[in-house]
Amino acid sequence: MAEKTEKKELAILRLLQKANAPLASSRLTENLQAMGHEVSERTVRHYLLELDRRGLTSNLGKKGRSITVAGQMELDNARIFDKVGFLTAKIDQLTYRMSFDLHRRSGTVISNISLIPLSLLSRAVPMVCKVYAAGYSMGCMMALFAPGEQLGDMIIPENMAGLGTVCSITLNGVLLAHGIPTHASFGGLLELRDRKPVRFVEIIKYDGSSLVPLEIFIRSGMTDYLGAIKTGDGRIGVGFREMPADSRDGVLSLIQELEKVGLGAFLMVGWPGQPLLEIPVLEGQIGAVVIGGLNPVAVLEETGIRIQSQAMSGLVEYERLFHYRELEARAQALTR
Structure with a gap:
């Protein structure tokens, strides 16, 4: 996995964890841009589909995405030097x-x-x-x-x-x-x-x-x-x-x-x-x-x-x- 992609996916997981509630792709895009990530909403939706596929996020329809237990574990284990x-x-x-x-x-x-x-x-x-x-x-x-x-x-x-x-x-x-x-x-x-x-x-x-x-x-x-x-x-x-x-x-x-x-x-x-x-x-x-x-x-x-x-x-x-x-x-x- 490319390093930049991994960083953005982990940033999405952290935002979902911190929110403790479902977030739509538009809201996630705003937050990521505020953090300095150069992403479009289309790109964020692509990341979310990949995270859904790996079982790290759950698609709740119009409510948006929420982080799964597997997603929580991924945050705990990923990029140790960043932590x-x-x-x-x-x-x-x-x-x-x-x-x-x-x-x-x-x-x-x-x-x-x-x-x-x-x-x-x-x-x-x-x-x-x-x-x-x-x-x-x-x-x-x-x-x-x-x-x-x-x-x-x-x-x-x-x-x-x-x-x-x-x-x-x-x-x-x-x-x-x-x-x-x-x-x-x-x-x-x-x-x-x-x-x-x-x-x-x-x-x-x-x-x-x-x-x-x-x-x-x-x-x-x-x-x-x-x-x-x-x-x-x-x-x-x-x-x-x-x-x-x-x-x-x-x-x-x-x-x-x-x-x-x-x-x-x-x-x-x-x-x-x-x-x-x-x-x-x-x-x-x-x-x-x-x-x-x-x-x-x-x-x-x-x-x-x-x-x-x-x-x-x-x-x-x-x-x-x-x-x-x-x-x-x-x-x-x-x-x-």
Whole structure:
């Protein structure tokens, strides 16, 4: 397949995915031209026929085209080099779009979503709550989505539940709203001994990966939440942030406010220009270690419960969140 053709077909699939609704060829042509692609509506119709033939789009007549499950998979797998850097762009986009007001306790925060069969939900609840109780989570708030509900591009399938955990990128948005620019450097696997951070055993930079680091660690079986919970010795997912050195006092003050609203996740805050857990920090910057948002559900993989997680899935209203201690009752109500 010619490279230019592939790029245009993938652009069409991305537009259909983003729209989350059927789009006519005329609308697709307008959007493609706005993106800088030189195409006519006739050419777009030709691309759509080819995508229909390969089962990547579905022709809904006058309504237009919609993306199929196969089309979604094609986007996930295609042109890996184009996706390097996409992760940092998504972080910046969601940081800008979230609207959470720390003092009013309202607005949207960034949420991850993890799918789990309803039949396994009651078995999963105790382990999820243990991670929260041990303090290895992004705060103490979470959400539960029923079949048919939607978060971002993810629609909860029939006979499944969606466990929503607050993404640690939410902290970037809160700090930005208070005038503190924050750079998400990398995701890492942090070794704990006696419940205290010791060192990073693995790191993956956000700008060099097409996948969320913690998702990689979870799927690879590299985590040890069970050990962290039971003995205090284990490996958990964290993120590394860098902020202006002059903002340190402001960051520490905001950490206290975040903990009051159930969004505390800062594990460590370094000193200006000083390494943090052997990670070098530039002069004029401070480093910080924040707890990974997917940690509460990651433990399920270690107990044999397979889940499908999507980090930074979308935005959810803070009012929709609840304290993790309510999860058992809400799960029981959902499975009746």
